[in-house]
Amino acid sequence: MLFMVQMQVNIPASIDKDTADALKKNEKEMSQKLQREGKWRDLWRVVGQYANVSIFNVSGNEELHQILSNLPLFPFMTISVTPLTQHPSAIAQID
Numbered sequence: 001m002l003f004m005v006q007m008q009v010n011i012p013a014s015i016d017k018d019t020a021d022a023l024k025k026n027e028k029e030m031s032q033k034l035q036r037e038g039k040w041r042d043l044w045r046v047v048g049q050y051a052n053v054s055i056f057n058v059s060g061n062e063e064l065h066q067i068l069s070n071l072p073l074f075p076f077m078t079i080s081v082t083p084l085t086q087h088p089s090a091i092a093q094i095d
């Protein structure tokens, strides 16, 4: 199943820089592992915001929740999830 996931990152100023840098490094590693596995299919920066729009290709709600809730930045993100299905006029093959 495909999901559009929007993540807004809000790391509080009270988190020290080294901790924030470690969280971002771990988040990057995990997101790149999931991208290589094909589960995190697209990752786009929202221009002008510490936010992204992503497309996940996972088995369903439970797997997506498991992935998102284990992200290192999860405690500091506001996340919205939109399930997707293929548009009847789309010519691209869904994967």
Ligand SMILES: O=C(O)C[C@H]1C=CC(=O)O1
Pocket: 007, 009, 027, 028, 029, 031, 043, 050, 051, 052, 073
């Ligand atoms: O920077 C972000 O948008 C948050 C998060 C998503 C992937 C990643 O490496 O960090």
